[in-house]
Amino acid sequence: GEDVEQSLFLSVREGDSSVINCTYTDSSSTYLYWYKQEPGAGLQLLTYIFSNMDMKQDQRLTVLLNKKDKHLSLRIADTQTGDSAIYFCAEAPQGSSNTGKLIFGQGTTLQVKP
Amino acid sequence: ETGVTQSPTHLIKTRGQQVTLRCSSQSGHNTVSWYQQALGQGPQFIFQYYREEENGRGNFPPRFSGLQFPNYSSELNVNALELDDSALYLCASSLGTSGASQETQYFGPGTRLLVL
Numbered sequence: 001g002e003d004v005e006q007s008l009f010l011s012v013r014e015g016d017s018s019v020i021n022c023t024y025t026d027s028s029s030t031y032l033y034w035y036k037q038e039p040g041a042g043l044q045l046l047t048y049i050f051s052n053m054d055m056k057q058d059q060r061l062t063v064l065l066n067k068k069d070k071h072l073s074l075r076i077a078d079t080q081t082g083d084s085a086i087y088f089c090a091e092a093p094q095g096s097s098n099t100g101k102l103i104f105g106q107g108t109t110l111q112v113k114p
Numbered sequence: 115e116t117g118v119t120q121s122p123t124h125l126i127k128t129r130g131q132q133v134t135l136r137c138s139s140q141s142g143h144n145t146v147s148w149y150q151q152a153l154g155q156g157p158q159f160i161f162q163y164y165r166e167e168e169n170g171r172g173n174f175p176p177r178f179s180g181l182q183f184p185n186y187s188s189e190l191n192v193n194a195l196e197l198d199d200s201a202l203y204l205c206a207s208s209l210g211t212s213g214a215s216q217e218t219q220y221f222g223p224g225t226r227l228l229v230l
Binding site for chain 1 (some may be wrong): 117120145147149154155156157158159162164169170172185187204207219220221222223224
């Protein structure tokens with residue numbers, strides 16, 4: 001079936017690293033995404049990784065992909081209070097029956113304490 | 115800012131009514147996807163429109179319908195509203211290159227619908 005799982009809550013201190021984890025089920029997914037949602041707002045694309053990559057780094061963000069275990073993680077270095085938000089992992093399954101569909105996890109609420 | 119806009123920002127309707135939500139794509143994008151996000155949940159895919167045709171659909175009943183216009187803006191229509199339709203409705207635009215493309219989607223701010 002189609003399912004993306006994330007832990008619901010993470011609390012860190014400002015300046016620490018945050019690691020948000022995600023597991024997905026569809027091995028056909030070519031791209032995997034991380035989106036950020038601030039209160040009352042839409043989704044902001046943070047980064048994405050192609051399925052033939054193990055790691056992608058983009059400034060303070062590092063994405064790790066373990067395709068064998070279908071595990072994706074997002075590491076935020078030097079976490080700031082402005083990083084407090086809900087983070088969604090999403091997979092993009094392939095195939096004509098999945099056209100256009102992104103499957104999202106439930107979201108991980110990141111709380112950054114000063 | 116993604117350049118994707120949605121209107122209205124908030125809406126209150128009563129059960130049984132009909133609603134139309136609007137989305138304007140990012141410049142140069144020809145594909146629009148709609149999602150429903152219930153409180154505390156991740157977004158759920160409703161459908162996608164590519165070049166004015168429905169291109170893919172999630173597990174939503176036929177009372178959820180849509181349109182895409184020649185300028186690639188889009189509408190989501192929901193008939194016979196139910197209490198469970200209360201949610202944030204998000205549209206996302208992307209640059210599709212074929213009917214089965216899966217390109218990166220950029221989201222608008224959403225329309226918050228409350229059904230009483």
